[in-house]
Structures are given as structure tokens and as C-alpha cells.
Amino acid sequence: MSRASIAIVGAAETTKLGKVPELSQTGLHADAALNAMADCGLTPADIDGIATGGHDVAEIAQYLGITPTWYDGTSVGGCSFITLVRHAAAAIAQGLCTTVLITHGESGRSNNRAHRPIFPSMQQQEFEAIYGPIIPPSRFTLPVLRKMKDDGLTEEQLAMVAVVQREWAAFHPRATARDPITVEDVLSSKMIAYPFRKLMCCLVSDGGGALILTSAERAKDFPTKPVYLRGQGGESAEGPMISQMESFTSSKAFRISGKAAFESAGIAHADVDHLMIYDAFAHLPVYGLEDLGFVGRGEGGAFIAEGNTRPGGRLPLNTNGGGLSYMHSGMYGMYALQEAVRQMRGISPAQVEGAKLSVVHGVGGMFSAAATVVMTTEDRW
Amino acid sequence: MSEKPTPAIYPETQFYWDGAKAGKLLLNSCPACDKPYFPPRPFCPTCGSREVEVIEASGRATLHSYIINHLPAPGYEPPFTVAVVMLEEGVKMVTNILDCPAEPEALILDMPLEVTFESRGDLSVPQFRPAGGAA
Numbered sequence: 001m002s003r004a005s006i007a008i009v010g011a012a013e014t015t016k017l018g019k020v021p022e023l024s025q026t027g028l029h030a031d032a033a034l035n036a037m038a039d040c041g042l043t044p045a046d047i048d049g050i051a052t053g054g055h056d057v058a059e060i061a062q063y064l065g066i067t068p069t070w071y072d073g074t075s076v077g078g079c080s081f082i083t084l085v086r087h088a089a090a091a092i093a094q095g096l097c098t099t100v101l102i103t104h105g106e107s108g109r110s111n112n113r114a115h116r117p118i119f120p121s122m123q124q125q126e127f128e129a130i131y132g133p134i135i136p137p138s139r140f141t142l143p144v145l146r147k148m149k150d151d152g153l154t155e156e157q158l159a160m161v162a163v164v165q166r167e168w169a170a171f172h173p174r175a176t177a178r179d180p181i182t183v184e185d186v187l188s189s190k191m192i193a194y195p196f197r198k199l200m201c202c203l204v205s206d207g208g209g210a211l212i213l214t215s216a217e218r219a220k221d222f223p224t225k226p227v228y229l230r231g232q233g234g235e236s237a238e239g240p241m242i243s244q245m246e247s248f249t250s251s252k253a254f255r256i257s258g259k260a261a262f263e264s265a266g267i268a269h270a271d272v273d274h275l276m277i278y279d280a281f282a283h284l285p286v287y288g289l290e291d292l293g294f295v296g297r298g299e300g301g302a303f304i305a306e307g308n309t310r311p312g313g314r315l316p317l318n319t320n321g322g323g324l325s326y327m328h329s330g331m332y333g334m335y336a337l338q339e340a341v342r343q344m345r346g347i348s349p350a351q352v353e354g355a356k357l358s359v360v361h362g363v364g365g366m367f368s369a370a371a372t373v374v375m376t377t378e379d380r381w
Numbered sequence: 382m383s384e385k386p387t388p389a390i391y392p393e394t395q396f397y398w399d400g401a402k403a404g405k406l407l408l409n410s411c412p413a414c415d416k417p418y419f420p421p422r423p424f425c426p427t428c429g430s431r432e433v434e435v436i437e438a439s440g441r442a443t444l445h446s447y448i449i450n451h452l453p454a455p456g457y458e459p460p461f462t463v464a465v466v467m468l469e470e471g472v473k474m475v476t477n478i479l480d481c482p483a484e485p486e487a488l489i490l491d492m493p494l495e496v497t498f499e500s501r502g503d504l505s506v507p508q509f510r511p512a513g514g515a516a
Contacts, residue, residue: 122389125389126388126389126390126394126420127388127419127474127475128475129386130506132461132477133463134454134455138452138454142465143465145447145448146490149490191451193448193449193463194449194451194460196448242465243419243465243473243474244420244473248445248465
């Protein structure tokens with residue numbers, strides 16, 4: 001029998017999501033942080049560890065009036081917040097701090113910011129960006145035609161990723177895009193970067209989210225239902241030059257991160273009730289399902305197209321609608337974590353009945369980094 | 382229209398751009414591993430050895446993957462092709478596909494390509510086009 005050692009006791013998104021022109025990026029961090037502290041009855045004086053990605057962590061601490069004894073500013077893109085969950089867990093377990101606040105805020109739509117979340121990579125700029133792939137839609141998408149040829153992934157299957165996630169978004173009053181769409185709608189939407197059309201690409205939003213972690217021992221003193229971490233999660237990085245991925249049909253960083261998370265949690269794929277896979281673009285859930293081992297290589301597209309991940313399916317995936325339909329500020333990982341926490345608390349508008357175990361897997365940059373964590377309702381297993 | 386971007390060049394990569402100006406596609410390669418690699422750096426990313434050499438690539442490659450970009454990019458007129466090619470030496474790199482329509486029908490994966498060089502200001506930038514001339 002193993003016992004949980006770390007719990008998420010506070011969780012909240014910003015008061016508003018989508019269009020928040022009245023707040024700066026720093027303000028979005030603070031709004032989310034204050035909501036998460038209110039969620040679990042804490043004040044800034046109770047926080048001794050702070051972490052964020054894509055923004056100066058010291059500024060967030062100062063702005064909130066927090067004096068940390070531990071901080072972490074890991075910034076590898078959108079999965080940073082998933083990475084920070086496992087870093088925070090390790091810090092608490094090691095006694096470096098007792099109560100960690102992880103914040104995310106991003107003025108992706110209104111652009112009220114000085115901090116840019118994606119740090120320039122010298123080699124990517126020198127050897128790739130000069131050929132035109134300067135933004136995610138023309139860069140993150142580069143491997144996909146190779147995967148379509150080698151693994152049989154089809155445009156219709158990619159379209160189904162967007163269709164299914166829109167079905168999930170319909171449950172969420174806070175989702176940006178909730179109206180049903182069809183494969184035909186997706187395949188007739190504006191061409192962005194062949195073979196990717198607009199409805200296969202994520203939203204561009206303002207928003208934020210925050211989590212508060214502490215030891216499982218202390219978790220029972222809080223008013224919220226604790227969500228426990230199971231195992232140590234995983235992380236890896238392959239780097240920002242997408243041309244240098246070992247393979248265009250599978251992400252090495254995904255495989256290493258996922259394997260570490262599953263092995264340290266001691267779980268099998270059949271144990272997973274709920275799954276979040278970061279979806280900046282429609283191909284990412286396909287790579288994620290395959291690289292985490294839920295399906296075999298080349299089977300991810302068909303698995304989604306056949307309805308396995310849709311409401312009522314056997315593996316509920318991206319139940320908030322994902323970056324394609326819920327919101328995508330630029331670094332979406334925090335919102336995947338928030339939906340997993342809601343599912344484990346039993347309060348998601350798209351609640352999966354009886355869900356006890358959730359896996360959250362994220363990507364950072366354009367297949368540059370990856371992180372995975374496992375959450376559960378159970379304090380022993 | 383604005384000019385196409387030119388790279389910021391660093392001491393470790395100067396040889397690559399000097400080579401391009403002379404019409405050569407130069408790669409670093411590790412003799413111990415018998416393995417060329419990209420992008421350039423003065424050590425082998427496989428074994429860590431600093432004893433690496435510069436070789437001239439054959440210029441032959443195949444179309445490994447691509448997108449047809451419909452979004453604006455400085456100096457480019459959309460739609461244009463952004464591709465990843467597989468060099469005969471076994472390394473991948475990003476390029477555009479010149480002398481070829483930016484249409485799926487003209488861009489067949491694994492089709493043979495050859496290196497060419499595009500002038501940008503004082504620099505020359507390696508590019509690829511269908512082997513044996515225009516498609």
C-alpha cells in the first residue's frame with residue numbers, strides 16, 4: 001500500500017476567460033492566484049513557495065506580497081505548469097517549502113504584456129525561422145504530412161479531433177467556442193498551413209490559472225476536496241528546432257515523460273478514467289495517445305475518429321474542449337491541469353461519472369518539451 | 382514587400398554561411414561516430430568529442446515533410462512552402478522549396494531535391510528545389 005504525499009488543495013482560473021482586456025498579464029496572474037487562495041482559505045502570508053513559467057517569478061511574488069523560501073521559473077512553453085507541479089511536489093517532499101502557489105497568466109489576445117512566453121532560441125532563429133516558420137501554425141505543423149504518409153493519419157481524422165472536443169466544450173459555460181461543428185465545417189474552414197485549417201488550430205485567448213500544493217498530511221485541514229498526486233510525474237525535452245526531432249511520427253519527449261509518469265504512479269492504461277493532452281493543434285492528441293501508449297503507433301487518429309474519446313466514450317479526453325475550443329492563452333498547460341482538478345473534485349461541468357484517476361500530459365514549445373502528471377481522488381493505493 | 386530575413390551569425394556557425402556564399406552546403410561531422418549532424422556546433426552531439434570536421438554535403442536530399450503556409454511572414458508572399466528535407470548524409474534541415482508551385486500536387490513526399498542558394502543582402506542562404514530543374 002502506498003500513501004499520497006502531496007495534494008492540490010487550491011485551484012482556480014481567472015474570474016474571466018477569453019477576452020480580458022482590462023487586465024495586464026501580471027494582473028491575470030494575480031487574479032488567478034487570489035482566486036486559488038480564496039478557494040482554499042489562504043492568504044499571501046501562508047505561501048512560502050512560488051512558481052510560474054514565461055514570466056519573472058520574482059515579479060509575481062513581489063506583486064502578490066509573497067516572500068518565498070523556494071521558487072521555480074521553469075519556462076519551456078505551455079507544459080511548464082505541469083512540470084512545475086512535479087517540481088513543487090519534490091520541493092515540498094524535500095522540505096524546501098510547505099505551501100506552493102503555481103500561477104499562470106497570459107494576455108495572449110489583448111497583448112497587455114511585456115513578458116513574452118516563448119523565449120527566442122538562437123539556433124531555431126538562425127537555421128529555421130529565416131525560412132518563414134515564425135509562428136506556431138507554420139512550425140508546430142511541420143511533422144504532420146510525414147506522419148500522414150507513414151502512419152495513415154488522415155485529414156478527416158484530424159478534423160474529428162476538433163469535432164469531438166467541441167462536443168466537450170458544449171458542457172462548459174466558460175468555453176469560448178461551444179457551437180457544434182462537423183468534419184465538413186473543419187475541412188472547409190480557412191486554410192492556415194496546409195494541411196491545417198483554422199478549426200484545427202487553437203484559440204488565442206486571455207486568461208490565467210493557479211494551483212496551491214501542500215503535503216497530503218495537511219490537505220485534510222483545508223475546506224476543499226484534496227486532489228492527490230500519484231507518483232512523481234515525468235518530463236523531458238527534445239529541443240526547439242522541430243527539424244531535429246528524432247522522428248516526425250512520434251515525440252521522444254512525450255514517450256520519456258509519459259513512461260516516467262506511468263511507472264512512478266504504478267498504473268496501467270486501463271486504470272485511467274480521464275485524460276488531458278495539450279492540444280494547441282489537432283495532431284497533438286493523436287501523438288499523445290500513441291506516445292503515452294494508450295494506443296499503438298498509427299492508431300491515434302482512428303481511435304479518436306471512432307468516438308472513443310467523445311462524451312460517453314471509454315476514454316474521456318480533453319473534457320473542457322481543450323485549446324481548440326475552451327481557451328488557449330499561448331501556454332495552455334494550466335487549463336489542462338484545472339480541468340483535471342475539477343474532474344477529481346467531481347465538479348466539472350462535463351463530469352466523468354466516478355472518475356478517480358486523471359493523467360495530464362502537456363507539450364512545451366513546438367514539440368520542444370513535455371511533462372506529465374497523474375492525479376487521483378485517493379490518498380492511498 | 383519587406384526583405385526576407387537574414388540570420389544572426391555566431392562564431393561557431395560562420396563557416397556554414399561562408400560556405401553558402403561560396404555555393405557549398407557545409408556540415409559538421411564527427412569522424413569517431415562517422416556521423417554528420419545539424420545545426421553546426423564545434424562538438425559532436427552524440428559523443429561529445431571536440432574533434433569534429435567540416436564536410437561538404439552532396440546537395441542531394443528528399444522531401445521529408447512540409448506545410449504550405451498561408452500566413453504572412455516577412456519577405457514572403459503567401460502561400461509558400463516551408464519544408465523539412467532529409468539530406469543524403471542523413472540529417473534534416475528546414476528550407477523552402479524553390480522553382481516548384483506551392484501546391485500539394487507538386488510536392489510529393491520523398492521526391493528528390495537538390496540544393497541551390499538564394500541571395501539575401503550580403504548573404505547566401507541554402508535552399509532546395511526539385512532535382513534536375515523546375516517541376
